[in-house]
Amino acid sequence: MIASILGALVYAFVAALLLQGIRRIVVAHSQFRKAPSIFQSFYDFFKLMGKESLTPNVTSPLLFNLAPILSVASMLVAALIIPLAASASAVGAGDLIVVIYLLAMPPIALILGGSASGSPYGAIGAAREVALLIAYETPFIVAMVAAALAAGSLQLNTITATAWITILPLAAIAAIWTLPAAAAVQPFDIAEAETEIVSGPYVEYSGPNLALLQLGQWLKIFLYASLIAAVFFGTAIFHFQPAINFVIQFMIIALLISAFIAFWQATSGRTRVTRVLRYYWTVPTILAIVDLVLYAAGVRYMHFLFGWVGV
C-alpha cells in the first residue's frame, strides 16, 4: 500500500516536470529556435527552492504563504486518487466528484495568493483566473458527468473500466478541448499575461513559494490529462504488467498532450478575458451536453454507426 502510494507520488512529480520539458521543446522547435534540455523544469524547480523567499509586508502573510502549500497538497492527494498509468488508483477507491474539486484547487490557490499579494497586478490576475476557471470547468464537468452517467456510478475504478471514447466521442472532444485552458497556455494565459499585468497572481511570489505554486500548476496539467485519458481511454486497453503500463500511458499522455498544448501555444496570441467565457461556453459545452442528452435518451449512435459494443 505504502509502496504504491509513494510510487504514485514520485511518478506524478517526475511525469509533470517531464511534460513541461517536452512542451517547451516542441514550442521552441516550432518557433525556429534551439530548445532547452528536457530536464529544464527540474533545474528551474530546484533553483527556485534554493532562493530566498520574500513576503511583502502589505499582505496578510498567512494567506500569502498558505496558497502555494494548498495548491501542491491538493494535487498530491489527487495524484493518489486518479488511476495513474492505466492501473487502479493508489488508494483503491476514488470518487469522481472529489477529483474534480481537487483539480480546481490550484487555480483557487492562485486566486487566494494573487488577491493576498496586495499588488494591483495580483488583484487583476486573480479576477482573470476566476473567469478562466469558470469558463473551462463547465464543459469538463459536463463531459465527466456524461461518462459517470454512462458508467452508472461515480467510483473512478468502475468508470475507467470501459473506454468511454467509443461511446461518448463528443464528450471526449469537449474534455480534450479544455486542456489548453487548464494548462494556462498561450491563447489562455490571460491570468499571468507577462506584458499586460506582469505575470498576474505570481507577481509577488519568489523562491520556494513560486516553485510550489508552479509545481501545483504543472501537476494539475498532468493530472488533468491523465484523468481524461483514464476516463475516456480506460485502463482496460493495456493488458501488460503494471510497469509497462506506466511507461505506455505516460508516453500517450505526455506526447499527445504536450504536442497538442504546444501547437496551441505556438500558433496563437493571447485572447481577451471577455472572449474566453463566450469561447468555452458555446461549442465545447454544447458538444458535451448533446452527448449527455443522447446517452440519457438511450440513443447509442456510435453502436448504430460503427456496430461497436462498449469495450
Place this chain on the structure above:
Amino acid sequence: MNRSFEDAVPTIEVSHKGLNSYYHIALDDLDTALAFLNEEGARLSTITGKDARDHLEVLYHFAIWGEIHTIIVDLPYDKPDIPTITNRFVAALLYERELIGLLGINVTGIPDARPLELPPKYTDTTPPLRRV
C-alpha cells in the same frame, strides 16, 4: 505661403535661405504673427529656447508642407516672460514646458507649468541651458 509674411506683420529683420525663412519680430507683434500663420494652415513643429549671452531668444518653428518659417523673439534677462500659444496650437504644451525647465523662461497662461525633464529634486538649481 500665398500671402507674404512681411506685409502682414511688422518685422525687425527677415532672412531667407533655401526652404527656411526667419522673421525677427518684436514681442507684442507675436500674437498677430501667430494669427497670420494659423490662417495659412501652418503646423507648429517645435519651439527652441536659446541663451544668447546678453538676452534670451525664443524661436517658433512653423512648417507649411516643405518650408519652415521661424519666428524669433528676444527676451531680456530680467523679465523673461512670454505668453503661451497653446490656445492656438495644442501641441505647443510640451515645448513650452521645456522652455520653463531648461531655460527658466516664464510662460504666462500655460495650463500646466511643470518644468520639463528635470528630475523634481533638482528644480531649484539654475536652469541647465543658461550660460551662467
Place this chain on the structure above:
Amino acid sequence: MADVNERRFANLKIPIGPSHPALEEPARFLFEVEGEKVIDVDYEIGYNHRSIERLCQERPLSKVVYLVERICGICSHTHPLNHVERVEDIADIEVPARAKYIRTIYAELERIHSHMLWAGIAGHEIGYYTLFMYTWREREKVMDLFEMLSGSRIMHGCNTIGGVKWNVAEKQAKSALSVLTYLDTAADKITKAVLKDSNIAERGKGVGSLSREDAVRLGAVGPNARASGVPEDTRVMCKYAAYGDFDLEPQTAKDGDVVAQALVRLAELKQSIWLTKELFTNLPEGPIQVEYDEIPPGRSVGRTEAPRGELIHYTETNGTRFFERIKIRAPTLANIPSYVPKFLGCQIADIPIIAASIDPCFSCTDRMTVIKDGKRKIVSARELKAGRI
C-alpha cells in the same frame, strides 16, 4: 465633467513602467481603471534624459556627430544625418551624389529594420511569441547587411560633415541586392503573419483609434499620423539626401487604430525595400567625401523622416569651435499628445498592443520631456482630449 474629476482616482490605478515588460524603455503610464476599462491615462517620461543638448554645446564641433548618433539606438542614422545636413546647409558644402545615395541607403535600411523590429514587438505584446521570433530572425539579415556595409550592427558612424565615411564596393552592392530580394518575400510573409495569422487584426480592430482631426490638432507625425489619413511624409515634402530622384507617395490608412498602424508600417516596409534596391542599382560613381575648411556662423533648421516620424534639428554656429545651440525634437515627443486619446476607453488587455502600435521611442524623446513634480496638478487625458488647455 466636474463630478468625474472628483472621483477620478477612486478606482484602481495601474502603474505601467518605468520598467515593464511591455515597454522597451522607461516611461511611466498611470492608468485609472474601472473594472477592465481604462478611463484616465497619465504619462510621465523623462527617465532617459541624458542632458544631450547641453553636452552638444560643450563638445568641439567634430565630436558632436558621435554624440548625436547615440541619442537613439534604433534610429541611430537619422539623427546624425539630420545634424550633418544642417551643418552643411550653414557652411554651404555641396555633398557629392554618391555620398547622398549612401546616406539614403542607410536611412532606408534603418527604416526596414525598425519596422521589422516593430512587427516583432507588436507580436510579443499580445503574447504571440512566434511572430516575434520569426520577424527577428529575418531582421538579423538586415543587421548583417549593416555589419557588412559599416562594420557595426547598431552604431554605423557613417555620417561626417561633407559626406560619408564608408564606401559601398561593387561586390557589397550585389550581395545586398540578393539579401533585399529575400527580404521582399520575408516582408510578404510578415504582412500575412501580422494581419492574418496573429489575431492582431482581430484584437486590434477599432482599438486605440485616432481621428484625423485629432491627429492634426494634437500634432501627430509619421506613421502614427499617416495611419489616421494625414498624408505627410518628410521624404516627400523636403526631398533631402537622395529622395529628390525618387517619387515616393505616403502610405496612409483611415481610422488610425492598431490595424491601420500595422497596414501603414508594413506598406512602408515594402516601399523601403523597393527603394533600397533602386538605390543600390543606380548608385552613381564619384567621391564620397568633400573637404571643408571652417564653419561660418549661421543657423539652419531642417527635417528628416525617422522611422517613427518627422525629426527636426535646429543648429546654430557662432564661428568658434563649439556650437551655439542644438535643438532636437524627436518624433515621439510630437506623438505623445496623440497617444492619450488612443488609451482612453480601451481595456487593460489592449494597453500593451496600443503602446506597441504607437512604437514610442523614449530614448529619442527623453532628451527633453515631461516630469511630474510634487504638485499633483497635471494635464489629464480628458483635458488634453477636450482641448481645454
Place this chain on the structure above:
Amino acid sequence: MFRARSPWVYFINTGSCNGCDIEVLAIQSPRYSAERYGILRVASPRHADVLVVTGPVTKRMADRLTMIYDQIPHPKAVVAVGSCPTSNGIFDGGYSLTGPLDTVIPVDVYVMGCAPRPLNILDGIRKAAKMLDSKRKGQGARRTERFDEAMAKETDESLKFQSVDNVPEAGK
C-alpha cells in the same frame, strides 16, 4: 549547481539609448536562442536571478534601480551591458546622470561595447549565472523592508502611489 543552468533574467533600462536594449532582446531570437541555456526573461524582479542593466544611470532612474535591486531575492547577480553603465559612456559629464552603475548597485559582470553584440551579452549572462553558485547567504541579502523604507522616506513625491486623499482637485 542548478543556479547556473536556469538563470532567470530581468531587463531594466536606466536611460539607455535603446541600442543595447534591442541587442539584449535579440538574444531570445532564434539566431542566438537564449532559452537553450535556460535563460528566461521574467516579468517581475521577484522571479529574477540576474539583473541586466543597460544605460547610464540617470538621476531619475537611480532610486528606481535600487528599489528593483532590493526586490530581487538572494542570490542575485548584476550584468552591466554596454559602455554606458560601466563608465557613463559618451554621456559622461551630463548634469542628469548619477555616474556609472557600480556607484549605485554592486555589479558582477561588465559586457563592453557600444551596443555589444548579442553573443557577448549571452556570454555575460552565462558568466553571471555561474557566479550565482558561489554567492553565500549573507552577502547582499536585503530584506523587503528596505524597499518599504525607501518607499516611506520617498523624497521624490511622484514615486509614491497616489492615494485618493492627497490628490488635490483637478480644477484648482
